[in-house]
Amino acid sequence: MRHPTGYEFLGQPATGAGGGWNMSPDLFARCAHCGEMLSLDPNEMASCSCGGLCKDADAGRFGSRHGDASVAIYRKHS
Numbered sequence: 001m002r003h004p005t006g007y008e009f010l011g012q013p014a015t016g017a018g019g020g021w022n023m024s025p026d027l028f029a030r031c032a033h034c035g036e037m038l039s040l041d042p043n044e045m046a047s048c049s050c051g052g053l054c055k056d057a058d059a060g061r062f063g064s065r066h067g068d069a070s071v072a073i074y075r076k077h078s
């Protein structure tokens, strides 16, 4: 997988709900299907272009319809 510039690749969520990643404004989840970066800012409700990635800010978690293997977590370089 080619990683976007300006971001540090942290890994992929472990199988299971949430994967243990905390919601944080400097964290991004990348959808392997559409390649869109989705902010994990807990104050923003969002989903990616293809609708595969979705975030439930109220529940403090996110996931992909395509499975955890299609999600990559990044931290934005400051």
Ligand SMILES: [Zn+2]
Pocket: 031, 032, 033, 034, 035, 036, 048, 049, 050, 051, 052, 053
């Ligand atoms: Zn997508």
